[in-house]
Amino acid sequence: MIGAECLLRTLLANQVDLCLMNPGTSEMQFVSALDRVPDMRGVLCLFEGVCSGAADGYARMTGKPAATLLHLGPGLANALSNLHNARKAFSPVVNIVGEHSTAHLQHDAPLTADIEAFARPVSGWVRTLERAGAMGEAASAAVAAALGPPGRVATLIVPADFSWSEAGEPGFPALRPAKPLPEGEQFRAAANALRSGQQAGLLLGGATLQARGLAAAQRVRAATGAAILAHRYAARTTRGAGVPSIERIPYFPESAQALLAGFERLVLVEAKPPVSFFGYPGIRSTLAPETCLFDVLASECQDGAGALEQLADELGAPPAEIVSATRPELPNGEPLTAATVGRTVGALLPEGAIVADEAVSSSEPIWTHLAGAAMYDHLPVTGGSIGQGLPVAVGAALACPFRKVVALEADGSAMYSLQALWTMARERLDVTVVILANRRYRILDIEMQRTGAGAVGPRAEEMIDLTDPEFDWIKLARGFGVEAVRATTANEFIREFRAAIQERGPRLIEAVIA
Ligand SMILES: Cc1ncc(C[n+]2csc(CCOP(=O)(O)OP(=O)(O)O)c2C)c(N)n1
Numbered sequence: 001m002i003g004a005e006c007l008l009r010t011l012l013a014n015q016v017d018l019c020l021m022n023p024g025t026s027e028m029q030f031v032s033a034l035d036r037v038p039d040m041r042g043v044l045c046l047f048e049g050v051c052s053g054a055a056d057g058y059a060r061m062t063g064k065p066a067a068t069l070l071h072l073g074p075g076l077a078n079a080l081s082n083l084h085n086a087r088k089a090f091s092p093v094v095n096i097v098g099e100h101s102t103a104h105l106q107h108d109a110p111l112t113a114d115i116e117a118f119a120r121p122v123s124g125w126v127r128t129l130e131r132a133g134a135m136g137e138a139a140s141a142a143v144a145a146a147l148g149p150p151g152r153v154a155t156l157i158v159p160a161d162f163s164w165s166e167a168g169e170p171g172f173p174a175l176r177p178a179k180p181l182p183e184g185e186q187f188r189a190a191a192n193a194l195r196s197g198q199q200a201g202l203l204l205g206g207a208t209l210q211a212r213g214l215a216a217a218q219r220v221r222a223a224t225g226a227a228i229l230a231h232r233y234a235a236r237t238t239r240g241a242g243v244p245s246i247e248r249i250p251y252f253p254e255s256a257q258a259l260l261a262g263f264e265r266l267v268l269v270e271a272k273p274p275v276s277f278f279g280y281p282g283i284r285s286t287l288a289p290e291t292c293l294f295d296v297l298a299s300e301c302q303d304g305a306g307a308l309e310q311l312a313d314e315l316g317a318p319p320a321e322i323v324s325a326t327r328p329e330l331p332n333g334e335p336l337t338a339a340t341v342g343r344t345v346g347a348l349l350p351e352g353a354i355v356a357d358e359a360v361s362s363s364e365p366i367w368t369h370l371a372g373a374a375m376y377d378h379l380p381v382t383g384g385s386i387g388q389g390l391p392v393a394v395g396a397a398l399a400c401p402f403r404k405v406v407a408l409e410a411d412g413s414a415m416y417s418l419q420a421l422w423t424m425a426r427e428r429l430d431v432t433v434v435i436l437a438n439r440r441y442r443i444l445d446i447e448m449q450r451t452g453a454g455a456v457g458p459r460a461e462e463m464i465d466l467t468d469p470e471f472d473w474i475k476l477a478r479g480f481g482v483e484a485v486r487a488t489t490a491n492e493f494i495r496e497f498r499a500a501i502q503e504r505g506p507r508l509i510e511a512v513i514a
Pocket residue numbers: 081359360361362384385386387410411412413414438440441442443444
């Protein structure tokens with residue numbers, strides 16, 4: 001068996017059966033092997049940031065890695081910013097990068113680059129394959145490394161000659177260690193903090209923001225009065241009807257510090273002490289009061305949901321009683337704004353939907369109204385690197401073909417990786433893309449004032465304004481094979497969103513909120 005086939009078969013033996021790829025000459029053997037290994041699904045993405053963002057979205061929804069297949073250093077470089085987001089999400093990703101054949105490397109040919117150096121900052125594990133015969137073992141090791149815990153990007157660099165040479169048998173399935181429960185001391189410290197009589201909160205991150213962890217947290221809240229706070233950039237949060245309410249830490253440090261002002265104890269569950277997104281002149285970067293004491297119930301490597309269940313049992317907490325927020329009312333005859341988009345999505349979102357949120361300055365009003373939606377999963381930008389929403393939506397739709405995916409996209413951010421639309425069309429993915437078209441890098445108006453950079457002069461204005469020329473989202477989407485419509489009033493948006501929800505397949509709605 002040649003190396004390329006050995007790699008694909010080893011991935012399959014490890015339940016990795018999706019490969020998001022943008023191949024070149026050094027990966028031709030892998031492309032050809034797809035026809036001999038039919039259980040491996042190859043999905044073509046037209047930009048490597050779509051491959052890496054889709055692998056992230058897929059991992060967030062399945063808990064297991066997809067593979068990428070990228071072309072040498074430059075292909076990897078194009079994938080880096082969404083691998084950065086994947087790293088912050090603790091998403092397992094098996095990142096396969098082709099390399100020149102070993103005999104060719106010495107010549108510093110045009111595509112030669114230091115691939116390991118490109119890979120290292122975003123990867124928890126990097127290995128350049130040493131010989132063809134090591135392919136099976138190395139591919140299994142890559143899967144094991146990706147799975148962690150916690151999940152990480154594992155980059156395997158494969159010289160082209162090892163993919164066309166005899167490689168022997170595929171590797172074995174890697175061990176999948178479950179996240180361990182915390183130590184007894186962690187439980188005691190957390191229980192003491194929550195029973196101290198001081199104002200206490202649970203700060204949840206990682207996998208604890210899904211149904212199981214939230215239900216257990218709700219029991220702890222009922223037994224102790226502790227608040228449930230959520231890490232703002234956790235990979236996936238389950239929300240809506242039947243899910244306990246949480247308080248997400250706000251974006252701007254002043255609001256976050258105001259929310260956390262009274263807290264004397266914070267119990268961290270798969271989360272770190274909260275910090276602000278950016279540093280601003282004269283503003284503290286940490287968000288909890290300086291006197292607040294932290295206890296770690298579970299680290300990111302430990303089972304936070306299981307820990308919360310055990311803690312709730314130890315506290316003698318009764319089963320969770322969940323009071324759902326009410327569904328928002330549909331707007332009627334109102335202008336189209338982020339808030340009326342939020343009310344519409346909140347009212348019409350089908351149960352089990354997945355929302356990829358890259359709405360930037362429109363995100364907060366929409367988030368507020370989705371509390372009362374049917375139960376859904378919320379996937380934010382974990383690492384602040386925009387251009388991930390559409391790719392993450394691709395990955396989520398590949399992971400969950402029977403769940404509606406809604407991508408809430410600020411228009412500037414959507415431009416970074418809009419080639420994802422083509423993959424949505426090609427793979428017939430059930431994604432409704434809502435473009436929040438304010439025709440501006442709106443958040444930068446706010447940040448301009450906050451950083452003390454001063455007023456927006458006419459030349460600075462040109463760096464923030466997106467109206468000259470305006471993007472034509474209808475033509476752009478149709479150009480990629482995705483049907484598209486424009487809405488300029490709330491009533492139009494309701495009609496178009498309802499229609500998109502009722503049909504299957506990719507649709508784009510440009511919501512003009514300018
Ligand atoms: C990869 C990357 N490049 C640049 C930025 C800086 N940045 C943050 S938000 C933003 C523009 C936001 O505009 P848009 O997506 O239209 O959202 P709006 O602020 O209008 O809601 C930019 C350029 C970033 N966060 N990540």
